[in-house]
Amino acid sequence: MSKKQDNKISPMEQDYNQWYLDVIQAAQLADYSPVKGCMVIRPNGYALWENIQRTLDEMFKDTGHVNAYFPLLIPENFFQKEAEHVEGFAPECAVVTHGGGSKLEEPLYIRPTSETIIWSMYRKWISSHRDLPLLINQWANVLRWEMRTRLFLRTTEFLWQEGHTAHATEKEAEQEALRMLEVYRKLAEETLAIPVICGTKTEKEKFAGAEHTYSIEAMMQDHRALQAGTSHHLGQNFAKAFDVTFQDEQGQRQFVWATSWGVSTRLIGALIMTHSDNKGLVVPPRLAATKAVVVPILSKNADSGLMLSEARKIADSTGLGRAIKVDERENLSPGWKFHHWEQRGVPLRIELGPRDLENHQVVLVRRDTGEKLFVPQDGLKDKVNGLLEEIQQNLFNRAKAYRDEYTYVVDDEETFRAKLEDPGGFLLAHHCGERECEERIQAETKATIRCIPFDAEQEEGKCLFCGKPSHKRVIFAKAY
């Protein structure tokens, strides 16, 4: 790391977009690559993805899923087989036309998602009800050619996981789609500390090729919505497109039922925009690769060798292993180091100065609140781990209170338009459910229906925009 002063961060109140990019740069999470629309995920950013992967993969295995790997390249004609799917994805594909020095007979698409290649294999693997359910997940890179990109939120290449499951009945597929949405909710709320709303996408917003799409929706600090994960009940669409049938217990051939579901490196964007502040990144402890950093205060009068060895002992005593670091760098002031680790979002700072050494204490500083605590070195392990858990909870509670603050029940179009512009947020409104009406609102206001929340109560009302009857409120918002 260079000694040069870390990057300045524009206040989010002043320029939210610049603030977001500044946080990413200051924390060294990602960088622009020489290839348009593609990003480099730097080690600090990748460490967040690794912990998302680890947490999620464990949850996938606990629910009986296994991982596999399917090819990056997909023959062009595979996309033609499912009508909605080709329409949705073909225009944004990157196309390989040459390989090994020759022109290919048929162009190959770099996967934008893998339903087609996976269902072409499921055709070989599934023949009996005994082969079902087939519960497969893939960790992979995908490409979708994007015109306007933004680090983590929308990049031409991104990393994700995509689950693709096959079932004997519609009911089982439906249960699977909902079960995986619940896995995503747990990941978002319990690990990333991002409160989310679970719900159903409208016809207009669903995945190209799905019967239903479910999603988790989060609110960012600029009051925009961000779709943080989706789970699709695909019906028999891909089974029919790829002729995947099984023999049921009565000996009858039937088409297989399917789901797919995914979350991506976009979650890192959601994480940044939920918790971070004008000092830089804030990472929830359960997701942080570095949960705490010890900064020894080296002064000219003090014995710096002793100070460093005490700092190392303190780090060891927390039991955090690789998740705690000692900043042993010389020629850098304590203030510079505090700033440095704050920008990188380390949840807890442990300061150790000459007086602390004398008093057998340390100073703990919380990244979330800035609160300073003077605590004895004895029993530090419990104190630190308890505090990390407290920070985790506080981040979730804070984000939830924030979201609730900017969620409005609106009952007329005028209020809808006013609130949408200022301050923005989630608008709970009645809607007729018609695509044309939804499209018109989006064209006029840029608001989309984020979802029809699962927990929306039955309530008779009228569409705010066309007056037709409605039975539930949906969530409107401007979205990333």
Add this chain to the structure above:
Amino acid sequence: MSKKQDNKISPMEQDYNQWYLDVIQAAQLADYSPVKGCMVIRPNGYALWENIQRTLDEMFKDTGHVNAYFPLLIPENFFQKEAEHVEGFAPECAVVTHGGGSKLEEPLYIRPTSETIIWSMYRKWISSHRDLPLLINQWANVLRWEMRTRLFLRTTEFLWQEGHTAHATEKEAEQEALRMLEVYRKLAEETLAIPVICGTKTEKEKFAGAEHTYSIEAMMQDHRALQAGTSHHLGQNFAKAFDVTFQDEQGQRQFVWATSWGVSTRLIGALIMTHSDNKGLVVPPRLAATKAVVVPILSKNADSGLMLSEARKIADSTGLGRAIKVDERENLSPGWKFHHWEQRGVPLRIELGPRDLENHQVVLVRRDTGEKLFVPQDGLKDKVNGLLEEIQQNLFNRAKAYRDEYTYVVDDEETFRAKLEDPGGFLLAHHCGERECEERIQAETKATIRCIPFDAEQEEGKCLFCGKPSHKRVIFAKAY
């Protein structure tokens, strides 16, 4: 899983290549994909890769490395910057010419390896000696257009890790290249139970763009060599190509020194061809996702509910968690199940029949030797874990003895040619070190120099082929 009889496996003595493919199919490790040269890694195969990843990633972190992710697509002109590199890789690249519906201004190559894109970023990230060393690894897919492919061993797309490090001095880079080779040796020998020889590649065989290439070389059961991992000291070649310099402690600008190193899904091919037999796959316990399987012997007279619940208790008692399975399937005979799990390489089978239940014992059957042991249910956890460790050691020892059996010290060309044809193996021979001589031998015999072993003793001799002086024996073999 279908009830249909598992696949037959051709004996390896009869048709080694067919045996290899049969083992892969029977164990459901991989499948051919609709895209020429690309494979699908099925869940059983991917589980092996996951455990390789987990083990290796831990070792990378223990040696101070961090993970990152760089773009899949690389501008064509990047390859031109390093002369040997472009010559080595450009002909085997897949080329993207269209994206988002339009022709691209400059074609993009799908990465065959990432030195160029990574060093273009290092230029931005490195400016001072304080930024060094930079120790980054990437887990990724890469593509090399292959004419003749073979599952796991040579496929157009494969998964790998590629480490790319930057150092202030030549010595540090050299130490890093050697340190990572040692990490690979440990992985191969201690986890995959594959004995390997560490050594230096000849000029002819080194990586396109490297100063030196080091490798680990293993012997397969058909006596061919397989390169299982490589580590390159890249000198200042990429730093010069991408103009990456740093200011040293004296304030002087200097070019950075580099290494790169990688292992791939090819290791799974090595694993299969080192341990497996005519019954199917054999997996060393440390790598196995399923380390043991309990097969309850359900007979018509016995209480099958009791038997299943006892089987589950026994599985729990081993403490193996997800790594032990109970085969509870009905309508399948015990014999069918034994065969099924043998083909899949599960290291240990635990049989539980009505008489075992009475005698409070189980029958353990080792996959490596077929040995049957009758052991009491009390203390099963220690017994099972001890046995798994014994199997791990036995597989390594057996493979090492096999390799040693087919390693020959040869001192004349006639013996060399005879041994190479029958039985084949590693031939320790003197060689002059000249490229032309090496090329001629390869053209005539298909043997290549696998490496100059680190532990080769200083020994005066004459090149077997041209009579020029030689100071060390090298290893010749036919290779995958």
